[in-house]
Amino acid sequence: MLRINAERLIRDLLHLRAFGSQSSGVVRPAFSQADMQARYWLREQFEQAGLTSRIDGVGNVLGFSPHPGKALLIGSHADSQPTGGWLDGAMGVIYALEIAKSLSESDSYRHLPVDIVALQDEESRFIGCLGAKSLTGVLDDHVVRHATDKDGIRLVDALEAAGLSEVPRERLDRTRYIGFLEAHIEQGPTLEVNSKRIGIVTEIVGVRGLKAIFRGQQNHAGTTMMALRRDASTALYAFAHRINQVFAAHAAERSVWTMGRAKLVPNATSIIPGYAELDLQFRDASESQLDRFTALAYETADEIAKSSLVGVELIEARSPVAPSKMSESLYSYLERSARQHVPNAWIHMPSGAFHDAGVMADFMPSAMLFIPSIGGISHDFAEDSHRDDLILGCQVMATAVVDLLASC
Ligand code: GLV
Numbered sequence: 001m002l003r004i005n006a007e008r009l010i011r012d013l014l015h016l017r018a019f020g021s022q023s024s025g026v027v028r029p030a031f032s033q034a035d036m037q038a039r040y041w042l043r044e045q046f047e048q049a050g051l052t053s054r055i056d057g058v059g060n061v062l063g064f065s066p067h068p069g070k071a072l073l074i075g076s077h078a079d080s081q082p083t084g085g086w087l088d089g090a091m092g093v094i095y096a097l098e099i100a101k102s103l104s105e106s107d108s109y110r111h112l113p114v115d116i117v118a119l120q121d122e123e124s125r126f127i128g129c130l131g132a133k134s135l136t137g138v139l140d141d142h143v144v145r146h147a148t149d150k151d152g153i154r155l156v157d158a159l160e161a162a163g164l165s166e167v168p169r170e171r172l173d174r175t176r177y178i179g180f181l182e183a184h185i186e187q188g189p190t191l192e193v194n195s196k197r198i199g200i201v202t203e204i205v206g207v208r209g210l211k212a213i214f215r216g217q218q219n220h221a222g223t224t225m226m227a228l229r230r231d232a233s234t235a236l237y238a239f240a241h242r243i244n245q246v247f248a249a250h251a252a253e254r255s256v257w258t259m260g261r262a263k264l265v266p267n268a269t270s271i272i273p274g275y276a277e278l279d280l281q282f283r284d285a286s287e288s289q290l291d292r293f294t295a296l297a298y299e300t301a302d303e304i305a306k307s308s309l310v311g312v313e314l315i316e317a318r319s320p321v322a323p324s325k326m327s328e329s330l331y332s333y334l335e336r337s338a339r340q341h342v343p344n345a346w347i348h349m350p351s352g353a354f355h356d357a358g359v360m361a362d363f364m365p366s367a368m369l370f371i372p373s374i375g376g377i378s379h380d381f382a383e384d385s386h387r388d389d390l391i392l393g394c395q396v397m398a399t400a401v402v403d404l405l406a407s408c
């Protein structure tokens with residue numbers, strides 16, 4: 001069995017955490033200074049693990065094994081949410097690094113071809129799963145040229161500032177790989193609530209995002225009679241309330257929706273807002289449910305526009321991520337390993353968060369392993385996992401990697 005080095009795993013996790021560390025979490029959005037510094041450090045570490053490493057034109061850090069034969073690609077993303085937890089993405093990257101380091105030290109397993117990757121912008125600062133999309137050839141140049149972040153910074157300018165404008169974008173060679181494995185924290189409560197330590201993912205939800213734009217008339221909050229107002233904020237509140245009603249009436253078991261960002265202009269107490277925006281995101285494992293929500297959102301926008309003096313427009317706010325199925329033949333190795341290490345403490349489960357493995361799955365067989373998140377908290381500085389779960393997850397992954405490659 002390939003034994004990982006638990007002490008080094010935790011040390012490397014903490015080292016990565018230091019880039020952009022804030023409170024108990026990290027602020028390391030894609031292409032920020034902290035993100036790029038982390039990527040240079042990762043490139044060095046990948047080299048130390050005996051891999052040929054480079055950062056590509058969208059910031060992916062890749063480490064290629066020199067050993068012949070069909071390879072496995074393992075990894076996750078190294079960027080964070082604007083205020084993120086220290087393990088989201090980072091854990092899967094450091095698992096990949098630790099497995100590569102352990103392999104390079106093992107006389108029995110050194111020959112196994114494992115490539116590793118720290119992907120870019122899974123967290124959608126510019127384009128969700130930018131790095132995975134680029135590597136798998138589904139990144140649209142037109143989308144790249146026009147992508148901006150929430151503050152209006154253009155992706156092309158961020159690439160230039162990061163020194164990546166002239167750097168080639170890597171494309172994975174499909175014939176090189178058996179598949180992709182990603183480890184991640186669960187980011188929800190299922191494992192903890194069920195006293196399980198390993199989750200083996202069967203499917204990943206899809207995500208869509210719409211932006212509702214409300215155009216009224218800015219005016220004086222004291223002199224404008226209620227019946228005459230064209231208040232963009234009131235239309236926004238009515239839209240949000242109605243969405244909560246109609247989505248709930250048509251939701252599937254694991255459908256979720258979030259209105260996490262609103263903007264009122266000019267956002268002042270004594271001014272009736274003339275303009276407002278609301279981001280509506282929804283997720284489900286079925287494309288037809290996502291279609292249903294999309295149609296309901298458009299109907300609701302029409303309804304609000306008709307019943308108020310405010311114009312309502314819906315536009316696509318993010319590139320959609322389609323739901324995806326994980327490869328059963330690949331995750332059977334994770335299952336076998338989990339059975340060996342924690343016979344009664346693993347389960348199959350769907351993922352309610354989206355992941356790079358969802359994009360990779362359209363390109364090659366992909367599978368994911370989860371470990372528990374304390375209190376089910378993620379996308380927050382408070383995100384954490386128990387040290388023994390962090391170590392166990394990496395060992396389960398390492399065993400699966402070796403079994404899988406040995407069986408090919
Ligand atoms: C990815 O981080 C997501 O929001 O699910």
Ligand code: MN
Nearest residue numbers: 088089122184
């Ligand atoms: Mn993540």
Ligand code: MN
Nearest residue numbers: 081088123379
């Ligand atoms: Mn995330």
